[in-house]
Amino acid sequence: xxxxxxxxxxxxxxxxxxxxxxxxxxxxxxxxxxxxxxxxxxxxxxxxxxxxxxxxxxxxxxxxxxxxxxxxxxxxxxxxxxxxxxxxxxxxxxxxxxxxxxxxxxxxxxxxxxxxxxxxxxxxxxxxxxxxxxxxxxxxxxxxxxxxxxxxxxxxxxxxxxxxxxxxxxxxxxxxxxxxxxxxxxxxxxxxxxxxxxxxxxxxxxxxxxxxxxxxxxxxxxxxxxxxxxxxxxxxxxxxxxx
Numbered sequence: 244x245x246x247x248x249x250x251x252x253x254x255x256x257x258x259x260x261x262x263x264x265x266x267x268x269x270x271x272x273x274x275x276x277x278x279x280x281x282x283x284x285x286x287x288x289x290x291x292x293x294x295x296x297x298x299x300x301x302x303x304x305x306x307x308x309x310x311x312x313x314x315x316x317x318x319x320x321x322x323x324x325x326x327x328x329x330x331x332x333x334x335x336x337x338x339x340x341x342x343x344x345x346x347x348x349x350x351x352x353x354x355x356x357x358x359x360x361x362x363x364x365x366x367x368x369x370x371x372x373x374x375x376x377x378x379x380x381x382x383x384x385x386x387x388x389x390x391x392x393x394x395x396x397x398x399x400x401x402x403x404x405x406x407x408x409x410x411x412x413x414x415x416x417x418x419x420x421x422x423x424x425x426x427x428x429x430x431x432x433x434x435x436x437x438x439x440x441x442x443x444x445x446x447x448x449x450x451x452x453x454x455x456x457x458x459x460x461x462x463x464x465x466x467x468x469x470x471x472x473x474x475x476x477x478x479x480x481x482x483x484x485x486x
Contacts, residue, residue, distance in 0.1 A: 256321050260330065263313045264389060267337055270306040271385040274341040275378065277303065277348035278444065282374040284355050285437065286367055296352035303345035310338040329461065333454045337388060340447040344381065347440040354433045361430040364420055369413045370434055370441070377406055377445040384451040388458070396455035399448060400464060406445035413438050 277296055284293035317323065317331050358367075380399050387395035417435055420427040456464050 256317075256323075256327075259313070259317055259321070260327065263310065263317065263331070263334055266306065266310050266313060267334055267341075268385075268389050270303060270310065270338060270341050271389075273299070273303050273306060274344040274348070275382055275385070277345045278351075278374070278378055278381070281348040281351040281355075282371060282378070284352055285358070285374075286371045288355065288359050288363070290356055290359060293352040293355035297349050300345050300349040303342060307338045307342045310334055326458065326461070329458045333388075333458050336454050337451060340450055341385075344444050344447050347444050350440055351437050354437060358430050358433055361426070364417075364427055364430050364434065366413065366416050366420055366431065366434060369409075369416055370438055373406070373409050373413055373438060373441050376409060377441050377448060380406070380445060380448040381451075384448040384455070388451055388455040391455070391459050393456050393459040396452040396459075397464075399452040400456070403445060403449045406442060410438055410442040410445075 277299055280292055280299075281296045283289065284296060314331055314334050321327075323331055380402060383395060384399045386392070387399060414435065417431045417438070421431045453464055456462075
């Protein structure tokens with residue numbers, strides 16, 4: 244193979260990797276926007292915005308399919324190795340995690356109409372705080388991946404405990420409202436499901452950070468991240484969508 248042909252192949256491969264990264268960035272932006280809009284719809288009791296989030300979930304699914312197609316093409320035509328292979332294979336995990344985040348956003352939006360039929364519960368503000376926290380971690384984690392910043396990813400990974408602590412505090416707050424007034428049982432139950440899904444988004448953000456570390460370092464983070472969430476023992480049931 245002539246040198247110029249070899250250089251052309253390398254440039255073509257790099258261009259395809261860049262395109263894949265751009266598509267992941269676009270999907271990440273969509274997932275972030277979906278979650279932010281769902282939280283806004285929840286706290287502002289905005290049914291129209293909630294409806295837009297539900298419809299927008301299909302767009303995220305479409306981008307995920309596009310990423311999967313790009314990955315298959317790169318694997319079939321380029322036979323990558325080393326870091327390039329890690330980047331390509333990690334794209335599948337990233338896309339899957341972002342799709343789940345969008346699902347959690349849509350689930351939250353679906354519950355807005357039900358919640359709006361009851362008087363607002365003050366705990367909605369705490370749910371909003373949890374949502375803002377996981378949204379910021381998601382953004383940091385995605386930025387770390389796109390910039391191949393392992394230090395930034397590690398900081399996200401280390402903050403997982405913050406999500407668990409706030410979630411546990413919120414869970415106790417919701418139980419208190421339910422015990423004080425039976426009329427709060429229905430809205431608080433829906434808020435519990437939303438809170439659990441937000442906690443799952445935090446897990447996805449942490450998983451993205453782990454993927455970034457692996458792509459950059461070529462090794463797994465050695466110690467398991469601390470988890471203090473024991474609310475399953477009380478019986479919250481399952482979140483609307485699995486992690």
